[in-house]
Amino acid sequence: MNQSNKPASINQERSQWINRALILNLLRQEGICSRATLSRLSGLKQATITNIAGELIQCGLVVETGLIAGAKGRRSIGVTLNDARYKVVGIRMTRDQFYVSLVGISGKMYEIRPYRIEAEETPQSILSRIRAAIGQLDQEYPKSELLAACLAMPGPYREDLDRLLFVTERTGWQNFPIHAVLSEGLEMPLYVLNDAKASAFAQLWFRWQEPAVQNMAYVLAGQGVGCGMVAGGKLVLGQRGIAGEFGHSSIKFDGPLCECGNRGCLEKYCSLSALRAEILRLLRTRRNSCLKDDDLSNASIAHAVQNGDPVAVQAYEKVCELLAAGVSAW
Numbered sequence: 001m002n003q004s005n006k007p008a009s010i011n012q013e014r015s016q017w018i019n020r021a022l023i024l025n026l027l028r029q030e031g032i033c034s035r036a037t038l039s040r041l042s043g044l045k046q047a048t049i050t051n052i053a054g055e056l057i058q059c060g061l062v063v064e065t066g067l068i069a070g071a072k073g074r075r076s077i078g079v080t081l082n083d084a085r086y087k088v089v090g091i092r093m094t095r096d097q098f099y100v101s102l103v104g105i106s107g108k109m110y111e112i113r114p115y116r117i118e119a120e121e122t123p124q125s126i127l128s129r130i131r132a133a134i135g136q137l138d139q140e141y142p143k144s145e146l147l148a149a150c151l152a153m154p155g156p157y158r159e160d161l162d163r164l165l166f167v168t169e170r171t172g173w174q175n176f177p178i179h180a181v182l183s184e185g186l187e188m189p190l191y192v193l194n195d196a197k198a199s200a201f202a203q204l205w206f207r208w209q210e211p212a213v214q215n216m217a218y219v220l221a222g223q224g225v226g227c228g229m230v231a232g233g234k235l236v237l238g239q240r241g242i243a244g245e246f247g248h249s250s251i252k253f254d255g256p257l258c259e260c261g262n263r264g265c266l267e268k269y270c271s272l273s274a275l276r277a278e279i280l281r282l283l284r285t286r287r288n289s290c291l292k293d294d295d296l297s298n299a300s301i302a303h304a305v306q307n308g309d310p311v312a313v314q315a316y317e318k319v320c321e322l323l324a325a326g327v328s329a330w
């Protein structure tokens, strides 16, 4: 904050915003910190840290924690992000479920609630249930303020158009204005992002100490196959926000037709549906499996693979080999 009566210049204001963001980010990474440690880690003067900490405490984003051990045996007052007051909402959508989670501004998860999606349910109805679930959380945590929500969607999402270009195995979402519809009456900023990119960003946030995470490709293979890329510690979105969508690269020009219009997309060979189809094929001739063709839920398959079921393992290895081939060819 400008301590004199003169208005702050644009540069001064900008550097103040950058410094506040730097301190908030350091607190997210370190958890609890003394002002002296914040000064050392940020390179900012102690007086500047004292001012910023004072502002952040005043607006409730930061709280003091009491005495903590400091350098040279000295004890000093710790500061930390104020999860009790400020939280955010994370929503993850899959083809048959959505999850609504409550997360503190420190990144700590407090709750995650799963909701089933019926096969014929429309995007309008699903988004309306998501809005209701957020409203429910808001009511159940009256002492917390929800600052923002982020929705992770399967499929390539164009933020500039507010459109999912397509999503396999789910109708109605293509070209549906997700952000516009969900943000109606939500009363908080909403961010919509592709799920693989959101996962890559989460890795970057939570594994920030690992140098390898600063430059990586995060492959998310589930009902679809997607990829989030990080370069130089930043999420790569590409010109149209769809960088890394390699699930729809063709690995067989005369392969099965995909919803995207291509033939032989990687996703057709190594998604959960492909795994299920391979298990069904093997079950036709093999009896040495605990799996039944009328119960191939994700949980049953995962359990069978973990316990070394021969059919499940053979199918799983085949799908993983194809995924590896697709990743290395990409």
Ligand SMILES: [Zn+2]
Pocket (backbone or CB within 6 Å): 247, 248, 249, 258, 259, 260, 261, 262, 265, 267
């Ligand atoms: Zn495709």
